[in-house]
Amino acid sequence: MELLGYLGEGFATSLMPINILIVMIGVTAGLFIGAMPGLGSVNGVAIVLPITFIVPPSSAIILLCAIYYGAMYGGAISSILLGIPGASTAVATTFDGRPMAQQGKAGLALIAAAAASFVGGTISVVLFTLFAVPLADVALAFGPAEEFALVLLAFTTFVGLGGDDVLKTIIMICLGLVLSAVGLDLISGDPRLIFFDQPGFYSGISFLVLAIGIYGVGEILYTIETQKSAPQVTPAKITFRELWYGLKEINKLWKTMSFGSFLGFFVGMLPAAGATPAALMSYGIAKLLSKKPETFGKGAIEGVAAPETANNAASTGSLLPMLTLGIPGSPTTALLLGGMVMWGLVPGPMLFIEQPDFVWGLISSLYTANLFAVLVNLALIPLFVWALRMPFTVLCSLVFVLCLVGGFAPSQKLHDVWLIVGFGVVGYVLRKADYPMAPLVLALVLGPLMERSFRQTLIAEQGNMMAFVERPISGTFMAIAALFFVLPMLKHVKRLLRRDLSPAE
Template sequence: METLVHLADGFATSLSLLNITVIVLGVTAGLFIGAMPGLGSVNGVAILLPITFLVPPTSAMIFLAAVYYGAMYGGAISSILLGIPGASTAVATTFDGRPMAQQGKAGLALIAAATASFVGGTISVILFTLLAEPLADFALAFGPAEEFALVVLAFTTFVGLGGDDVLKTLAMILLGLVLSTVGLDLISGQPRLIFFDMPGFYSGISFLVLAIGVYGLGEVLWTIEETRGAPKVTNARIGFRDLIEGFRALRRTWKLMTFSSVLGFFVGLLPAAGATPAALMAYGLAKTGSKTPEKFGKGAIEGVVAPETANNAASTGSLLPMLTLGIPGSPTTALLLGGMVIWGLSPGPMLFIEQPDFVWGLISSLYTANVFAVIVNIALIPLFVYALRMPFAALSGVVILLCIVGGFAPNQKMHDVWLIVAFGLAGYGLRKMDYPLAPLVLALVLGPLLEKAFRQALISSQGDLATFVERPISGALMGASALLFLLPAIRPLWRRGVEALKAAQ
């Protein structure tokens, strides 16, 4: 009951005219920022942070949280329409969202992404409200060994992303892990894999550069070959009837959305985890548990729903350790934490006691931001779909321009642009040889997290590998990882056994 009273007081704050205005502006700005390749929630919050000093601290935090929410919604737009994941959180959405757009179902994919994001955001905010204090204590139990086991679990959930050819999938995962080690060593600072002694490799290979290259430029090259240079227009449309049919199609995914929301929230709760592992794990588990896993990667609506639900739920979960422990759960919440310190607020358990108006105003604003984000997103879907009606000759030019600008903008280095070209050609070649590209990109995203947690755990245990299975949480996660890893081999044996049993009867 006390929680409901605090929440009601929070709504009195978040529903003021000023805060409603900043929420609408925040989610709209975040939507377009998330849709732009090369930007994303981190860059959006960083860019807009200075203007928040024009409003009170509570309104400033509500505005940045709304930008964060809007960017998580917007990340699906470029993934679906262009096949370019503008941020790591939207990688998994590309796997089935882009094929749906190519089949003329861009409107349905965008509706599915918006609805799933809304469901994920709503469920996670409710969990946030009810479970804030006990879950904060649970997050403290996660050390390097548990973080390593969690990332390993994320890897094993998408071992099957390459289809039936598990060896090719594993080869691409290993290649991605090798690329993730390029740069300076985490512990010693020594340079590693500096190809041709080029200074640009000292800062490593950015996920964005690889993703834009293989999914953006590589996709353009592949499509040009498939169409033989002939003009091509995507048969994309959206109307009121399409909206109704889209919502009907989503009704059968409510169990998946609920599961992905809970999974995303708990993964986002963990320090240094964030929305990317949550989205990848949700996609992998959705495919593993599907009765028709062969449809994934070819335009399955479940392949859009699962990651979009999970990444929005995780974005809310990552706010919890920031507020209750002062530990940012993601790069974006690290920026939000910095903003709170600048405004004179001290994140931690005492924040709920000393600044209840701020805390509950922020929590209630997440409900409001979620509602406005889905309204703005669905209202703009016809505009986004209309862009697909232009001939491919014109659209490909726009995609290539966005690839170059999106790759150059974050670090402003021509080295990244040349890497995009190289990865685009490599991605085109790998696709022609039927190598899955998703595991390559995902391994580059999760590789640094895996290495950091692994080495920290070994240092703290003085090199004892048993530390990964001795602790209850890490041991359970490693056991689940082993089971999922062996699942592709167990399934055929299980089916043969069942068939043999039926034949014997």
């Protein structure tokens, strides 16, 4: 009951005309960004973040969350109409979305994607509402040792579950943490890592600079390289009859969508997992459980609904650890966390006590964002078809300008703009050699928390390193972290053993 009271108060905030307007602008912008091939929620949030200074902090976060939601919906649009995923999270949607479009059922595929996204989004927001307070209550007991162990756990999930090259993942985590140490020492205040004696480094390297570099400049350079010719846009329009038929069809997929929502939510909470694996897993399981698995990959409506419910649910899932524990579940939520810190709203359990209006306003705005996203999505289909025909050079040039100006705006230092270009080029090159970018961004955001909690614990415990494992909660986190860390090694050993046991050629 208490929960409903909080939520009711939250709706009083999120249903204020200004916040409704912000949600509508956010989801529309997000839908367009998500629909553009190559740009997803993380790119949208990175590029738009500096512009959000125009609204008060709490509204800015609502705006960014609305963009995040919109982009998750929008990803499906280019997957279906172009056959190119709007973002990696919508890869699985192309498997059946594209064949549907080629069979002249683009409208139906878009309706299925939008409705499934709505179901996934709504179920996951309800789960979010239920889990947020208990999780925040548990997190209240956390001291520096637990915080350190939790951050370490978040990083080791990338090593154990990320699926990328382990050595490269560790390099990117360390690089992000080292870059987060640039500036002034947290405890003594001494300057450190002031490269080439550039005064710009005294204030550290902002997560925004790295994010705009990698997800703005780097992403566009990558897309310039990979997109050789203009893709063909499949025309689509939606009539009321089609909408009615689509909703009736979707109604038959409750089992697939509910499963996808739960799966997406819980997979989304893990830092290394997130929306892309959630969508792929949901697709795989839907195919496995389907009565007609042979239709998958040839235009099955279930094949569109399953990944779309999961990726939207995962985006909400990744918000949960960010808001309650201060540990983001994805690069996008890492940027949201960075943005919140920048505005003086430090995510974590204390936020629920100190700023309940903001927290519940934000949670309730997720409900409204979800509703508006599905309505705007369906209403603006012709506009998306038109926007997808926009020449790529126009989009690129505008994104570049936004990156440069947006990177300059927060600090008003040209030093940061140079760093953006540098990070963009380096990120682009590293990405080509399969260096994962998500751990780098997460490490830069979480670096100060990790170092502070590590040093605070050691100072308080007079250098006793065992303090991290002796405390029950942090000890548990450390044990799980150790397990994730050795997981790739165990897999390697298993592979070697199998090779040795196989008959010699």
